[in-house]
Amino acid sequence: MAMRSFLRSRRSLSRSLLQPDLLRNPNPNPNYVSRSLIPALLPLRSYSPASDPTTKNPIRDAATDEINGFKSSLNPIEVAKFAAIAETWWDPEGPFKPLHLMNPTRVSFIRSTLCRHFRRDPYSPRPFEGLKILDVGCGGGILSEPLARLGAVVTGIDAVEKNINIARIHAASDPSTSSIDYTCMTAEDLVRENQKFDAVISLEVIEHVAEPLDFCKSLGALAVPGGAVVISTINRTMRAYATTIVAAEYILNWLPKGTHEWSKFVTPEELTLILQRASVSVQEMAGFVYNPLTGNWSLSDDISVNYIAFGIKESSSDSEKTRTVAEQKTDFVS
């Protein structure tokens, strides 16, 4: 089902690339809201010049400077939001409650896609035995820990020192997670160290970084050729605005107000193209849907709000071919 939906979105993507009208509104999905509507939707949130991408901001501009070809992914405003709530990572009723509730479903997608890709037995208790997995933007370790329990050799990195401290303390309390290597750093820092991983995973982070394309280039560079890249994020649709911002932040108070900026959400089509430019070819996508009656999340082919993508890092000969195609689409993603 998820694959069918993904193929459908790929088909609509190729249609959009062929039609100049659709290029201006690249997502033919009725849930899609053009970026030109953003000002009309913004009165719900307080305006801050610092969050206005058109305002000159020396801290942010310095953070996006290019170092050794890989631009910094740090958005100081976003990083500060997470530093402010770092103590609450493992509070089951705190602001990260939605991530805790979603986690078994996220792990189930990662387990099935990685087992298929790396030819592992999904029914084995430790199917990731020996796989080197990087969790970028690991926060307090909500994902890193189950990955370690599944046998992976996990490295968790995060831009916020407090998150890393919390993650280390929590993992140390259980022998099955105490081997996780947590460090406060960014993906581009690791690229500079020339590190490589069998799988690079970054869940719910891309919507908080400075430049999604540069961030994905770093993720791609960290995966071995033929390795896996998994990203989850929120689609930039009207439904996502209503549920993840209006409902979750303003009505239900699940998340602190201002946690998400709708304009930073990424559509599945954009993510596919961005990853393609990072030499990662998306193979599979699935949506996460929430059932308010049971409080559970499940996998679905509905990718209109929360979704996850699995891709494969191309070999150098593959990426040469892809780059030529992706370069023609530069205007669409930038």
Ligand SMILES: C[S@@+](CC[C@H](N)C(=O)[O-])C[C@H]1O[C@@H](n2cnc3c(N)ncnc32)[C@H](O)[C@@H]1O
């Ligand atoms: C919504 S949380 C997701 C945490 C974790 N990935 C999960 O899903 O359980 C986003 C995390 O990304 C981190 N982060 C934000 N920008 C980052 C960057 N440029 N590099 C690394 N981590 C970053 C934040 O500190 C925060 O811990």
